[in-house]
Amino acid sequence: MIQARVTVTLKNGVLDPQGKAIEGALGTLGFDGVGQVRQGKVFDIEMDGADKESARKKLSDMCEKLLANTVIEDYAVDIL
Amino acid sequence: MIQARVTVTLKNGVLDPQGKAIEGALGTLGFDGVGQVRQGKVFDIEMDGADKESARKKLSDMCEKLLANTVIEDYAVDIL
Numbered sequence: 317m318i319q320a321r322v323t324v325t326l327k328n329g330v331l332d333p334q335g336k337a338i339e340g341a342l343g344t345l346g347f348d349g350v351g352q353v354r355q356g357k358v359f360d361i362e363m364d365g366a367d368k369e370s371a372r373k374k375l376s377d378m379c380e381k382l383l384a385n386t387v388i389e390d391y392a393v394d395i396l
Numbered sequence: 397m398i399q400a401r402v403t404v405t406l407k408n409g410v411l412d413p414q415g416k417a418i419e420g421a422l423g424t425l426g427f428d429g430v431g432q433v434r435q436g437k438v439f440d441i442e443m444d445g446a447d448k449e450s451a452r453k454k455l456s457d458m459c460e461k462l463l464a465n466t467v468i469e470d471y472a473v474d475i476l
Contacts, residue, residue, distance in 0.1 A: 317431070323438055338439065341462055347454065351397070351442030358403055358438045359418065362431030374427065382421055 318363045319396045325356035405436035
Protein backbone atom coordinates (compact mmCIF):
# COMPACT_ATOMS: atom_id res chain seq x y z
CA MET A 317 0.00 0.00 0.00
CA ILE A 318 1.39 3.38 -1.06
CA GLN A 319 0.22 6.63 0.50
CA ALA A 320 0.63 9.63 -1.79
CA ARG A 321 -0.09 13.32 -1.59
CA VAL A 322 -0.86 15.33 -4.71
CA THR A 323 -0.74 19.12 -4.38
CA VAL A 324 -2.40 21.26 -7.03
CA THR A 325 -1.67 25.00 -7.04
CA LEU A 326 -2.52 27.85 -9.38
CA LYS A 327 0.28 28.85 -11.77
CA ASN A 328 1.95 32.19 -11.14
CA GLY A 329 0.03 34.99 -12.79
CA VAL A 330 -3.34 33.28 -12.58
CA LEU A 331 -5.78 35.38 -10.55
CA ASP A 332 -6.77 33.84 -7.21
CA PRO A 333 -9.83 35.67 -5.84
CA GLN A 334 -10.19 33.15 -3.00
CA GLY A 335 -6.61 33.82 -1.89
CA LYS A 336 -7.25 37.57 -2.08
CA ALA A 337 -10.36 37.17 0.10
CA ILE A 338 -8.33 35.27 2.70
CA GLU A 339 -5.67 38.01 2.63
CA GLY A 340 -8.39 40.57 3.34
CA ALA A 341 -9.97 38.47 6.08
CA LEU A 342 -6.62 37.96 7.83
CA GLY A 343 -6.11 41.74 7.79
CA THR A 344 -9.58 42.28 9.23
CA LEU A 345 -8.80 39.81 12.01
CA GLY A 346 -5.75 41.88 12.93
CA PHE A 347 -2.96 39.74 11.46
CA ASP A 348 -0.39 42.17 10.09
CA GLY A 349 2.63 41.49 7.91
CA VAL A 350 0.75 39.05 5.70
CA GLY A 351 1.74 39.24 2.03
CA GLN A 352 0.31 37.26 -0.82
CA VAL A 353 -1.99 34.31 -0.06
CA ARG A 354 -2.68 31.65 -2.71
CA GLN A 355 -5.06 28.75 -2.20
CA GLY A 356 -4.62 25.31 -3.69
CA LYS A 357 -5.88 21.77 -3.30
CA VAL A 358 -4.38 18.65 -1.84
CA PHE A 359 -5.37 15.04 -2.50
CA ASP A 360 -4.35 12.19 -0.19
CA ILE A 361 -4.53 9.03 -2.24
CA GLU A 362 -4.01 5.41 -1.22
CA MET A 363 -2.76 3.11 -3.94
CA ASP A 364 -2.31 -0.66 -4.07
CA GLY A 365 1.12 -2.12 -4.72
CA ALA A 366 4.61 -1.23 -3.57
CA ASP A 367 6.30 0.08 -6.72
CA LYS A 368 6.80 3.77 -5.99
CA GLU A 369 7.97 4.68 -9.49
CA SER A 370 4.96 3.15 -11.21
CA ALA A 371 2.68 4.79 -8.61
CA ARG A 372 4.28 8.16 -9.29
CA LYS A 373 3.73 7.73 -13.02
CA LYS A 374 0.10 6.75 -12.48
CA LEU A 375 -0.49 9.72 -10.18
CA SER A 376 0.98 12.15 -12.74
CA ASP A 377 -1.36 10.63 -15.28
CA MET A 378 -4.32 11.17 -12.88
CA CYS A 379 -3.29 14.80 -12.51
CA GLU A 380 -3.15 15.33 -16.26
CA LYS A 381 -6.51 13.68 -16.80
CA LEU A 382 -8.59 14.64 -13.75
CA LEU A 383 -7.02 16.24 -10.70
CA ALA A 384 -5.48 19.36 -12.21
CA ASN A 385 -6.38 21.78 -14.97
CA THR A 386 -2.90 22.02 -16.46
CA VAL A 387 -3.77 25.21 -18.36
CA ILE A 388 -3.90 27.19 -15.12
CA GLU A 389 -2.62 24.78 -12.45
CA ASP A 390 0.66 23.10 -11.49
CA TYR A 391 0.79 19.80 -9.64
CA ALA A 392 3.30 18.01 -7.45
CA VAL A 393 3.28 14.33 -6.53
CA ASP A 394 4.80 13.17 -3.23
CA ILE A 395 5.02 9.54 -2.20
CA LEU A 396 4.91 9.46 1.62
CA MET B 397 10.20 37.39 3.87
CA ILE B 398 9.00 33.98 4.98
CA GLN B 399 7.17 31.63 2.63
CA ALA B 400 4.88 29.20 4.43
CA ARG B 401 2.54 26.43 3.40
CA VAL B 402 -0.49 25.55 5.52
CA THR B 403 -2.21 22.25 4.76
CA VAL B 404 -5.74 21.67 6.05
CA THR B 405 -7.14 18.14 5.87
CA LEU B 406 -10.31 16.49 7.14
CA LYS B 407 -9.89 14.54 10.38
CA ASN B 408 -10.15 10.76 10.16
CA GLY B 409 -13.73 9.61 10.36
CA VAL B 410 -15.18 12.78 8.85
CA LEU B 411 -17.10 11.98 5.66
CA ASP B 412 -15.51 13.34 2.49
CA PRO B 413 -18.04 13.18 -0.38
CA GLN B 414 -15.71 15.11 -2.69
CA GLY B 415 -12.96 12.54 -2.12
CA LYS B 416 -15.44 9.74 -2.78
CA ALA B 417 -16.49 11.41 -6.04
CA ILE B 418 -12.85 11.59 -7.14
CA GLU B 419 -12.38 7.89 -6.25
CA GLY B 420 -15.35 7.07 -8.45
CA ALA B 421 -14.16 9.28 -11.30
CA LEU B 422 -10.67 7.72 -11.23
CA GLY B 423 -12.28 4.28 -11.46
CA THR B 424 -14.42 5.41 -14.40
CA LEU B 425 -11.30 6.72 -16.15
CA GLY B 426 -9.73 3.25 -15.86
CA PHE B 427 -7.30 3.83 -12.99
CA ASP B 428 -7.31 0.62 -10.96
CA GLY B 429 -5.77 -0.06 -7.56
CA VAL B 430 -6.89 3.27 -6.14
CA GLY B 431 -7.93 3.11 -2.49
CA GLN B 432 -9.25 5.92 -0.36
CA VAL B 433 -9.04 9.49 -1.69
CA ARG B 434 -9.35 12.46 0.69
CA GLN B 435 -9.35 16.06 -0.45
CA GLY B 436 -7.92 18.95 1.54
CA LYS B 437 -6.82 22.54 1.11
CA VAL B 438 -3.45 24.19 0.92
CA PHE B 439 -2.60 27.85 1.54
CA ASP B 440 0.68 29.39 0.38
CA ILE B 441 1.25 32.43 2.54
CA GLU B 442 3.98 35.07 2.38
CA MET B 443 4.82 36.77 5.66
CA ASP B 444 7.04 39.72 6.48
CA GLY B 445 9.97 39.26 8.83
CA ALA B 446 12.55 36.53 9.26
CA ASP B 447 11.67 34.99 12.64
CA LYS B 448 10.47 31.51 11.73
CA GLU B 449 9.24 30.59 15.20
CA SER B 450 7.06 33.69 15.56
CA ALA B 451 5.74 33.15 12.02
CA ARG B 452 4.87 29.56 12.87
CA LYS B 453 2.98 30.71 15.96
CA LYS B 454 1.11 33.36 13.98
CA LEU B 455 0.19 30.84 11.28
CA SER B 456 -1.17 28.37 13.87
CA ASP B 457 -3.24 31.23 15.23
CA MET B 458 -4.57 31.98 11.72
CA CYS B 459 -5.53 28.32 11.35
CA GLU B 460 -7.40 28.32 14.66
CA LYS B 461 -9.24 31.52 13.80
CA LEU B 462 -9.85 31.39 10.05
CA LEU B 463 -8.15 28.81 7.86
CA ALA B 464 -9.34 25.57 9.47
CA ASN B 465 -12.52 24.39 11.14
CA THR B 466 -10.80 22.57 14.00
CA VAL B 467 -13.94 20.58 14.84
CA ILE B 468 -13.58 18.55 11.66
CA GLU B 469 -10.20 19.55 10.23
CA ASP B 470 -6.52 19.15 11.11
CA TYR B 471 -3.87 21.60 9.98
CA ALA B 472 -0.12 21.51 9.46
CA VAL B 473 2.19 24.51 9.14
CA ASP B 474 5.40 24.24 7.09
CA ILE B 475 7.89 27.06 6.79
CA LEU B 476 9.57 26.65 3.40
